[in-house]
Amino acid sequence: MVRRANGEGSIYRRPDGTWAGQLTYRDDADRLRRPTVYGKTQAEVLRKLAAVEKRLESGAPVRDSSITLAAWLAEWTSTALPASSRKQATIDRYSMVTRKHFIPALGRRPLHLLRPSDVEALVLAKRREGLSAPTVPTIYTVLRAALDTAVRDGLLRDNPAAKVQRPAARRKEAVYLDAGEAGRLLEAVRGDRIEALIRLMLATGLRRGEALGLHWSDIDLEQQILRVRWTLSRTSQGLELGEPKTSKSRRRVPLPRFAIATLAAHHERQQQERIQAGENWFEHDLVFTTEIGTPLEPRNVLRRFEKLTRAAGLPEVTLHTLRHTAASLPLAAGTHTKVGQEHLEHSSYAITADIYSHVTPAQQREAADRLDDALPC
Incomplete structure (x- = not known):
């Protein structure tokens, strides 16, 4: 047996010729723990022990949990999600998203085997399904929130969804009534x-x-x-x-x-x-x-x-069409887009201008006509 410095553990060769290493530490409850890693060579075991030490130093669990994503989501939607400050309507929507979009696609995947590429594949599949513009970003947001809690609870060291860029909402021109x-x-x-x-x-x-x-x-x-x-x-x-x-x-x-x-x-x-x-x-x-x-x-x-x-x-026509109509008609009549932004409480001028871009041609035509009147030619 090759003994390492105090508290670092030990490495030894097994009867079958492979190598094993054991690390000793005390957990948050002051219980003695001895996780073991295995490898074909001594060098491989040394690398694995170093990785375990690094996880312990960062406060991460020694190993990611092998619980399935479906099992974790069932726990998350019944405990952490209802305990959050989110409104009940949001809690209901997040719970629906987990049942409809995550469990069928990734539910059987062990939590510790979930990769950023799995998240990207899910996002791509949902886009191809033709879901509404805000739905795909919401799906990503819910999955990231669930996995953030798994990291917090020590089931994962890192959140694979956090390594994937949040999908942008594809805004569509608003449907409105003339x-x-x-x-x-x-x-x-x-x-x-x-x-x-x-x-x-x-x-x-x-x-x-x-x-x-x-x-x-x-x-x-x-x-x-x-x-x-x-x-x-x-x-x-x-x-x-x-x-x-x-x-x-x-x-x-x-x-x-x-x-x-x-x-x-x-x-x-x-x-x-x-x-x-x-x-x-x-x-x-x-x-x-x-x-x-x-x-x-x-x-x-x-x-x-x-x-x-x-x-x-x-x-x-939907009820939301009334909201778009209430904005479109004044904008088409010459109301400044900034006023429309404040009226609809959009977070930015660009959002209002993008959604209601269908009314700008009339305003542009009016500007061109005014230029004709102003120029002496």
Whole structure:
């Protein structure tokens, strides 16, 4: 046996001619540990022992865990993920991503055998599936978060996903309604229970959750403004009223005249429903409610909207189309893109300009015409 310096371990030749090395150390619980490595030569064992020592010095586990990715994800989604500060809707979405995208593709792979090339192959496969623009970056984000926790818990020394560049979201031009299509939609929703909701979303560019979470206390009809402070969403825990996810999402939105008239009329109708419901009315101060004052179910709103758009001959229109339309029409009329960025709380001017690039040709034509008028030629 070749003994090494105190605390470094020992190396010895086995009866079959191969070599083994053993390192002695105490773990965080002060328990004595003696991991063993094997090799065909003494030099190979020395290299392996040096690698073990380096891992111990860096605080990493001696060996990466052989638990499968599926088993780890099951643990992560039931413990670390719910314990995080993420909203319930985000927790639900991350859990769905693990079930739908990771477990079928990589679930049987041992955690310690997962490589950056596996992550890259997954990203490439998901792109080829034609998933929506933000979905592939989200898949990467979830996998990296899960593996970050595995590193934290000592199951891995390094996160293989961290060595892969995050896939960029491929932005598409926004689908929006022109003035004629918007008029057809408004005619289709006339008299319907969600008419006021649709008109307000079209006027302000609010997201569905922001509109459904709107309180009367957030609206100032005299100042012609509303504040976005809440968002309503359906989660695994039921309907959840929470704050917007970013500081930019908490904003003040100016109200055009037709939105003010819509809200005033809607308030009168809701007062009548409150009287008719009597003791059965649930007071939540919400702007858009059922006949007894309870929050509207987001999925029911979507189903009703889809039925109305089909009737209007606009089957490809979604609720998010209203948000794009609320931005596109003013931009096409000459509103500066910077104003649109602030109105939609995009993080940068470039994002707004990229998404709404379809409205710039009209603005460019107008600029060219103005140049004709200005130049004496």
